[in-house]
Amino acid sequence: MHPEQAIDDLGSGTPLVLLHSSMSSKSQWRKLAEQLAGRYRTLAIDLYGYGEAEYPATPEQFTLTQETDRIETIIRQSIGDQPFHLIGHSYGGATALRYAYAHQSNILTLGLYEPVAFHLLEPNExxxxxxxxxxxxxxxxxxxxxxxxxxxxxxxxxxxxxxxxxxxxxxxxxxxxxxxxxxxxxxxxLRESVKAADYRTLKLPICMLRSQESPLPTRRVAEVLENTLPRLECHWVPGGHMAPITHAEIVNLHWIRFIQQPHHTVPQAHEPR
Structure with missing residues (x-):
């Protein structure tokens, strides 16, 4: 792996890791990175199979844990053990949520835009x-x-x-x-085994954005998380599921406000799962 080819590393200051949606790449975060360049070091990472990232070596065995393990490796190679903010959109949001479940000790805040964590839904709904x-x-x-x-x-x-x-x-x-x-x-x-109740262990500040214009599955996942996560604030935004790209000027204001709130502190360390 050559992580330097799969990262946009811009600015300086407290690190902010950004995970894009499916069918996208690290470039979707360029506007946000430019807005924050004077105060934050933004690390926008290409997820497996997108942008300049490699494709999974064993596709038939691919799991969300493999996605998060790769993210962990890139983060450690890039910033070591520094505390950082984490934001994810759609599949990047599901990845960020799963990553935080295993590695929350170094995460300052978690931002989610309609994470597609469909494994949290009941199969018969x-x-x-x-x-x-x-x-x-x-x-x-x-x-x-x-x-x-x-x-x-x-x-x-x-x-x-x-x-x-x-x-x-x-x-x-x-x-x-x-x-x-x-x-x-x-x-x-869809094969992920973590359940909604498991995410109650996330004690860090979380901000989740969603849109009334989005399809039912993502709105239902957001509803499940709203009833589960202990330190969650939620906001509705216009623009549907792709609003972080199509309505970036609105969505980015929420992210900037959230990560700059003064009460955020490094959470207590938890054993990785």
């Missing part, structure tokens, strides 16, 4: 069934070799029907390159 169907349809298209259909189905679910076909050809090509990793993201999330 409609929200879970909806997302399970999306994951199965993407996998089916990939097995058939129809990469464009897989990418289109995924993008249109999170945005709106016809979104994918309306994108420039070059953007479609990039998304088609990423769609096999999206299927692994679903695999990792």
């Amino acid at each position: 409609p929200a879970y069934q909806i997302i399970r169907e999306v994951a199965e349809r993407v996998a089916e298209y990939l097995n058939q070799g129809d990469i464009a259909a897989a990418a289109g189905h995924f993008i249109d679910f999170w945005s709106s029907p016809g979104t994918y076909l309306g994108l420039p050809a070059e953007r479609q090509r990039i998304l088609e390159h990423y769609i096999p990793k999206v299927s692994l993201d679903f695999q990792a999330i």
Whole structure:
């Protein structure tokens, strides 16, 4: 691994680690990093299979723990044992949440935008069934070799029907390159064994943003977490699931305000799980 190729390391000051959504890369955080450059050292990391990061070596065995283990390695190589803030969006949010569960002792605050932690839902509830169907349809298209259909189905679910076909050809090509990793993201999330009650051990300050315009599955995950996390503040924002990209000027104000709150302190150390 060459982490320096998979990180945008900007600014100076207290570190802030940023984890992007599926079908995206570290570049989605550039606006936030530029806003904070004079006060924070932002480390935007490409997750497995995105941007300049390597693809998982054993895809069929890929887990969320493997994703978080890689993040841990990159963080330690970059900033050592320094306390840091952590923010994640969508799949990056689910990764950040799982990472914090195992490594909260060095995390100052945790910011989540609609973490897709679908393993926290009950298998018989409609929200879970909806997302399970999306994951199965993407996998089916990939097995058939129809990469464009897989990418289109995924993008249109999170945005709106016809979104994918309306994108420039070059953007479609990039998304088609990423769609096999999206299927692994679903695999990792849906096989994760951590339950909602387990996250009650997270004692650090957490800010979660969500949108009324987002699909039911992510709103349900947010509801579960709102009823579980002990030090959580929640805010509604406009723009749907991709608001950290499409409405960055609004979303970023929440992140900046949250990490600058003076009452945040390094939480007590907990044994990794």
